[in-house]
Amino acid sequence: MKVLQVIDQAFRTTGEEQDDTILWLTQCMRSAGANLEVLLTGHGVFYSVQSRPQPPLKFGNWQQTEPADITQDIGRLREKGVPVYAVREELIERGLFGLPVQLGVEVISRDAVTQLYENADQIWHW
């Protein structure tokens, strides 16, 4: 069974969980043998052009030492053989098109999303 993980939100949980919780889940399930692909759409496309870790949180004398590193997480997914796609039109609408895209992330047109959905057995839209 092949599942397409659709992520259309950016920075959900990244402060407290120190990762994107769906990217984390995808890494874990891949390690358990799952056949997965990731589609970044909506605000989620920002992950494809992000190049630095999240700024660490600081409250009073409490200082975060291990903030989320989305770029690293996407890189790990690619190393594990998980294809990662980002929708071109979503990048354009947000003024992000033309920025360097993380190595291994494939930018696809909105029209190509249909085929991506067709090729998966299940779509999990988070």
Added chain:
Amino acid sequence: MNNNSINNSMTKTLTFAFMDPPFEHERTITFFRLLDSALEKNANVRVFAYEGAVALAFARQQPHGNAVHSRDTEAEKHPLTKDWIAALQSKAKDKGLAFEWINCGLCVDERGVNEAIDGCARGGPADFWRYASTAHNTLTIGTR
């Protein structure tokens, strides 16, 4: 038909992944309605509770009175999601269906909601994949 004989090779199993905590979103109500409807349609149900959803089964949830409503604890009968889960467990049992529930263990730890009601186990993403890959279909409901 004997309700206790429903669970056979023709029975479909549906997996749900849910992320929202109790008492905050209408999605939580909708999620429980979906579970109830699945059982009503004689489907086995499996739930992977992720992030805040692990508190849905927290055994220490307590009802409270409400002075604004002029009702004490007993009269208010405040809804508790742990009771909804128990009710669905009971419904599934009466119908001869399976109702399985796994909480993401790390999510439980960070929230301190380790005490879950009976029938709700601790697990992780591998369990979610096991649930999903052997189910008829899976519905994921992310938090917003």
